[in-house]
Amino acid sequence: MTAAVHAFPDDAAPAGRFAEALGLSLRPITPHRFPDGESRPVVDMAGGGTALLYRSLADPDAKLMPLLLAADALRRAGADRIDLVAPYLPYMRQDRTFAPGEPLSQAVMGRMLGCAFDRVLTLEAHLHRTPDLDRVFPDRAVLNLGGGEVLAGALSRLRPRIDLVAGPDSESAPWAAAVADRLGAGVLVARKIRRGDREVDVQYAEDFRLKGAHVALVDDICSTGGTLAAAARALKAAGAGRITAAVVHGLHDRATARRLATSGVDRLVATDTVMGPGRRLPVAEALAGAWRELDARPDPA
Known part of the structure; x- marks a missing residue:
C-alpha cells in the first residue's frame, strides 16, 4: 500500500524530516480561511493508500477544526487509511471532572479524533492518571512514544x-x-x-x-x-x-x-x-521508528 505524509505549512519542516526518515513524499495541505473565519483546507491526494497527517497540536483550538476538515478531505480523495501523527497531543491532562459543570476534555478528544483517524501516534502524551492511550482511543491502534x-x-x-x-x-x-x-x-x-x-x-x-x-x-x-x-x-x-x-x-x-x-x-x-x-531536538527518527512499529500491528477487531 502506498503512503505519503501530509502537513500544513507551519509543520512543513518537522513533517519533512519525518517523511525523509520514512522515505516518503511530503504533500502540502493548502489552508484557506473565509472572511467569516471558516476554514477550507485543500489536500494533495488522488487514489488510495495511507495518508499520514502530521500535525503538532499546540494551540489546539485554532488547529482542531482544520485538522478534522483535512482528514475528511483525505478520505473523500480516496485514502484507504488515515493515521494522525501528532507529536504534541493536547487535552489529555483532564481525565476526570473535579468540579460540577466541567467537561471531560480527554474523552471529548478521544471521540473526536477517533472518528476522524484510523490510527494515532504521539509522543509523551500528558496522561496523568490514565494508564495508557488505548483507554482514550479504545477501538483504534495507538502508540504513545516515550520522550525520555x-x-x-x-x-x-x-x-x-x-x-x-x-x-x-x-x-x-x-x-x-x-x-x-x-x-x-x-x-x-x-x-x-x-x-x-x-x-x-x-x-x-x-x-x-x-x-x-x-x-x-x-x-x-x-x-x-x-x-x-x-x-x-x-x-x-x-x-x-x-x-x-x-x-x-x-x-x-x-x-x-x-x-x-x-x-x-x-x-x-x-x-x-x-x-x-x-x-x-528533532524527533523525526524516533517518530519514524514508532510509526513502523504501529504500522506492523494488526488493526483492532
Missing part, C-alpha cells in the same frame, strides 16, 4: 557530563529515573506544592551529591516555566553547579526562557514537537 529516550540521547552528548537527573515533581519520577539510568547518573525527585496555575513551591531533600554538580532538570512540558523555575532555584540553593533544563514539549515563549535563565537554568533544550525559541 530522545532527551537522554541529547543529554548524553553534553559536556561536562550530567552528574544528576532531577525531576521537579512526583509525576516526573519514573522517566527521570529512566533518563538517569541511560546516562549512568544519579536521580533526585522534588516535592511540589501547587499554590495556583502559576505558583508552585519545589523542595529537594538535602543531598551531598548536588554540590557543584551538573544537573539535568527534566520534565515533559514547559509552558509558563513556573515549576522548572522553582526547581532550578531549589537546586541552586542546594549547591548545584550547572543546570540544563530538558523538556519534551517546549510550549514556552522567549519571556519564559529568560525567566528560567534568571532562575538558574544555564541551558534550555526541548524537542521539535512544538516549534519555538531555543534549541529544538
